[in-house]
Amino acid sequence: MNYQIQRGTYDAYGDDAMNMKKIEETLSAIALTYGYVPIHIPTYEQTELFTRSVGESSDIVNKEMFSFVDKGGRNISLRPEMTAGVMRAIVTNKLYAQDLPLKFFYCGNVFRYERPQAGRYREFTQFGVECVGVSSYYLDAEAIMLGYNSLLMLGFPKVILKINTIGDSLSRENYKAALKEYFKPYKNTMCEDCQRRYDTNVLRILDCKSEEDQKIIANAPKIENYLTDSAKEYFQKIIKILDECQIEYEIDPNLVRGLDYYSQVVFEYHFVSDQGVNLGALGGGGHYDNLLHDVGGPSLSSVGLAFGLERINTLLKEIDPDCYEKTTVDIFVVHMGNETIEHAFYLASSLRNEGFTVDLTYENKNIGAQLKLATRKKASFALIVGENEIKEHTYGVKNLLTQEQVNVAYEDLVDYFDEHLMEEHHEG
Ligand code: HAM
Numbered sequence: 556m557n558y559q560i561q562r563g564t565y566d567a568y569g570d571d572a573m574n575m576k577k578i579e580e581t582l583s584a585i586a587l588t589y590g591y592v593p594i595h596i597p598t599y600e601q602t603e604l605f606t607r608s609v610g611e612s613s614d615i616v617n618k619e620m621f622s623f624v625d626k627g628g629r630n631i632s633l634r635p636e637m638t639a640g641v642m643r644a645i646v647t648n649k650l651y652a653q654d655l656p657l658k659f660f661y662c663g664n665v666f667r668y669e670r671p672q673a674g675r676y677r678e679f680t681q682f683g684v685e686c687v688g689v690s691s692y693y694l695d696a697e698a699i700m701l702g703y704n705s706l707l708m709l710g711f712p713k714v715i716l717k718i719n720t721i722g723d724s725l726s727r728e729n730y731k732a733a734l735k736e737y738f739k740p741y742k743n744t745m746c747e748d749c750q751r752r753y754d755t756n757v758l759r760i761l762d763c764k765s766e767e768d769q770k771i772i773a774n775a776p777k778i779e780n781y782l783t784d785s786a787k788e789y790f791q792k793i794i795k796i797l798d799e800c801q802i803e804y805e806i807d808p809n810l811v812r813g814l815d816y817y818s819q820v821v822f823e824y825h826f827v828s829d830q831g832v833n834l835g836a837l838g839g840g841g842h843y844d845n846l847l848h849d850v851g852g853p854s855l856s857s858v859g860l861a862f863g864l865e866r867i868n869t870l871l872k873e874i875d876p877d878c879y880e881k882t883t884v885d886i887f888v889v890h891m892g893n894e895t896i897e898h899a900f901y902l903a904s905s906l907r908n909e910g911f912t913v914d915l916t917y918e919n920k921n922i923g924a925q926l927k928l929a930t931r932k933k934a935s936f937a938l939i940v941g942e943n944e945i946k947e948h949t950y951g952v953k954n955l956l957t958q959e960q961v962n963v964a965y966e967d968l969v970d971y972f973d974e975h976l977m978e979e980h981h982e983g
Pocket of ligand 1: 635636637638667674675676677679681684813814836837839840841858859860862863866
């Protein structure tokens with residue numbers, strides 16, 4: 556039986572898997588500097604958590620959830636995003652009783668039954684942050700800047716930040732009424748999704764990708780004319796902070812995002828490579844006021860964002876194929892077979908305990924084959940263990956880049972590698 560990989564899923568290994576890990580580590584380190592702490596939540600939840608929060612009118616809930624009934628008859632879904640789960644965890648554990656805002660970051664796999672294409676998977680990885688419990692345009696600006704600066708620090712030469720306000724609930728009510736009025740005569744000619752959106756959440760029509768519908772959307776009323784004074788002021792304050800901090804942005808009046816829980820500011824990060832590769836948003840987020848309350852907690856405002864790590868990884872490799880550390884080995888231990896294998900085994904183990912990356916083979920290969928293997932594994936040094944070396948407690952150490960070989964006494968090995976690997980890393 557030849558098992559096929561499932562559509563929309565992928566295997567990552569070698570440098571690719573290493574890059575994903577490195578991106579997660581970099582983003583985690585940055586989130587820590589903004590005062591976020593990690594949170595871990597389950598991969599699946601009650602389906603209703605997502606229908607209530609992400610929203611009945613969203614494509615995610617409508618078409619893309621991996622839902623099933625478990626053996627106990629419960630309706631379960633694999634998480635299509637993480638924000639709802641974080642809110643549920645805050646309510647379950649009554650974390651809202653702690654000092655606010657709560658600032659959490661997470662990284663995990665999420666599932667959406669979408670049509671697979673470049674940068675679009677059915678199982679993918681999101682890294683995100685949620686700042687919960689305090690409404691402040693400073694916190695919104697801080698989250699926007701965290702996302703923007705993270706992408707620059709990861710190696711993107713430029714980030715296109717799209718930003719918009721969808722106002723407070725009163726602004727949205729007025730705006731939705733105006734949109735309904737505007738789209739009414741076109742409704743029956745628009746795509747099936749938009750006909751549904753017209754009834755469930757007319758705002759979502761602005762997000763439609765169909766070219767025909769886009770022509771109609773181009774002349775639709777704009778939110779700015781329906782904002783309450785306080786919503787307008789709130790957005791202006793965020794924009795002012797971005798200006799002060801010299802963060803470039805584009806105000807996109809049609810940016811409404813694909814999830815129902817947002818209010819006030821929403822934003823997305825985009826990047827187009829020199830070769831014109833555009834995988835869609837690298838990340839996105841926004842302010843939300845009612846989500847915690849909707850999942851059973853107190854009414855507290857929040858802001859958050861999430862990145863798609865696969866899209867980031869693909870584009871970073873496109874920008875600079877050598878941008879990340881490769882899977883490398885510091886020391887490859889080469890032995891002569893028989894009893895020297897045992898010595899090599901213990902030597903490798905003690906060097907690993909000193910913090911070096913050490914590899915070796917237990918197969919009977921001649922020295923030449925072992926040195927070739929060491930080079931394929933991108934080892935910096937070969938440490939040669941023969942019978943004489945064992946007797947004299949002195950080993951041959953070969954620099955695999957320069958091919959120079961020196962003898963180093965057992966007790967000097969750690970210092971030697973410390974010093975020379977440091978040089979290598981600096982040069983490399
Ligand atoms: P989202 O925009 O649905 O937001 O997803 C965030 C990111 O996940 C996207 O910008 C994109 O990079 C990536 N992504 C989405 N779908 C796919 C896919 N099929 N394949 C690969 N990558 C994908 C959220 O999920 C919100 N929870 C963000 C948030 C947090 N808002 C507030 N807090």
